[in-house]
Amino acid sequence: MNKDSYHHGDLKHALLVGACEMIATEGIQNMSLRKVARKIGVSHNAPYQHFADKEALLAAVAQEGFQRLTDELDTVIERTSTQSCVEQLKACGNTYIKFMMDNSAYLEVMFGPYPYEDYPELAEAGLESLQRLIAVVARGQASGEIKSLNPVEVAGTVWMSLHGLSTILRNGKLPPQLVSERTPTQLASDFLDVIYEGILVQA
Amino acid sequence: MNKDSYHHGDLKHALLVGACEMIATEGIQNMSLRKVARKIGVSHNAPYQHFADKEALLAAVAQEGFQRLTDELDTVIERTSTQSCVEQLKACGNTYIKFMMDNSAYLEVMFGPYPYEDYPELAEAGLESLQRLIAVVARGQASGEIKSLNPVEVAGTVWMSLHGLSTILRNGKLPPQLVSERTPTQLASDFLDVIYEGILVQA
DNA sequence: ACCTGAACACCGTTCAAGT
DNA sequence: ACCTGAACACCGTTCAAGT
Numbered sequence A, B: 001m002n003k004d005s006y007h008h009g010d011l012k013h014a015l016l017v018g019a020c021e022m023i024a025t026e027g028i029q030n031m032s033l034r035k036v037a038r039k040i041g042v043s044h045n046a047p048y049q050h051f052a053d054k055e056a057l058l059a060a061v062a063q064e065g066f067q068r069l070t071d072e073l074d075t076v077i078e079r080t081s082t083q084s085c086v087e088q089l090k091a092c093g094n095t096y097i098k099f100m101m102d103n104s105a106y107l108e109v110m111f112g113p114y115p116y117e118d119y120p121e122l123a124e125a126g127l128e129s130l131q132r133l134i135a136v137v138a139r140g141q142a143s144g145e146i147k148s149l150n151p152v153e154v155a156g157t158v159w160m161s162l163h164g165l166s167t168i169l170r171n172g173k174l175p176p177q178l179v180s181e182r183t184p185t186q187l188a189s190d191f192l193d194v195i196y197e198g199i200l201v202q203a
Numbered sequence C, D: 001a002c003c004t005g006a007a008c009a010c011c012g013t014t015c016a017a018g019t
Helices: A002-028 A032-040 A053-077 A085-102 A103-108 A121-143 A153-172 A184-197 B004-026 B034-040 B054-079 B085-102 B102-109 B120-141 B152-169 B182-197
Strands: none
Touching: A002 A032, A002 A053, A002 A103, A032 B102, A053 A085, A053 A103, A053 A121, A085 A103, A085 A121, A085 A153, A085 A184, A085 B054, A103 A153, A103 B085, A121 A153, A121 B085, A153 A184, A153 B152, A153 B182, A184 B152, B004 B034, B004 B054, B054 B102, B085 B120, B085 B152, B085 B182, B102 B152, B120 B152, B152 B182
8 A cells, every 4th residue: 555655756866865864864874765665664776866976866855955944934934024134034044944943854965965966957956045044135235234245245255154153053063162052053153143243343 | 015004004095195185186976985095095995094974084084174275374474474465365366266276176176065173173174264355454444444243254255255256166167258368366366366355346 | 012814794886687 | 557575796894813
């Protein structure tokens, strides 16, 4: 019954979900194709019907991660559409961090070493997410809230900072004195404030 | 001769160097204990004499990375001691990025999932590096160049941004339009400028 | 103390084959 | 088209043993 359904075309989806769960619970180092296949109840070669190799499956998970992140960014941008662009940008940052904390499997994979040349859909999905930030920045520049630098450069700065903070938060590599009683969300929001405001006097 | 020397106590060092080289050339996913041992010319169990398991060896590489980074930061801070603290902070950022581009093995490992609780020397080495940034920030605050926020928070912001940029640069995950003809060093310096100056109008 | 060899339970991937 | 089973060359790790 369940097994038969794979013959109907959702083994690919089952593999993505299974890989995701395994990465989340055991870490990417302990995720194996064979274990995923076993969990799904399929032979250890079945995955090769849908993915060229292990890397291709991981790249597909990464792509899915970007797509889900894009969706969440769209939602939060929509929900904050009455607020200022700066508020929107902050909301995007918080959403990004929350997404990565809630979906650590994606975090482990989204910026991994899966060359964009080999996985063009992954590249597109990644740029699509970043594009959401760029759009908010551009609107903030039009409304005079954000400095008139290259919007891609500004969004890119936020983008890379968010990624750095996510991984450092996730792997517990922050100095204990900094974490103290703040939640990841609060930490992220505080860090991002520093970036928005700048660190130099008389900026 | 060479083999005998391992009996004299430098197998541990040879393992660190070998692991580093292998990560740099083949990536961390393709690094194996057995291959490292083979390259060094020792049995596949010899590593266990010096490291509890593969993770412990990787954590040791990470620790070494932080120590070398700390040394490079010390050097550049010393060399720029006549300049302003802001110039020093920028020089630290450039040094950090250059270090990670030149030593991608360390980059792949330094913020990896090796729990600080299990590897206290790694934790210490990591905080030691960050401490260098904190010191520069604190001096910049004393001289009135840098805003009087919590210096750890400010240095932490730079720290996480540098990490995010390194990994994104290294894995080629930057939008092509951004990279264009800029070198990694230029990119880093430009991105960091945005962070120093802030992105909001009237910061 | 430092290293080796055999053994175990696992991998990713390929190939021929089954429906 | 979609899946399986056997086979290959690898892993990390443990254990008993060698000097």
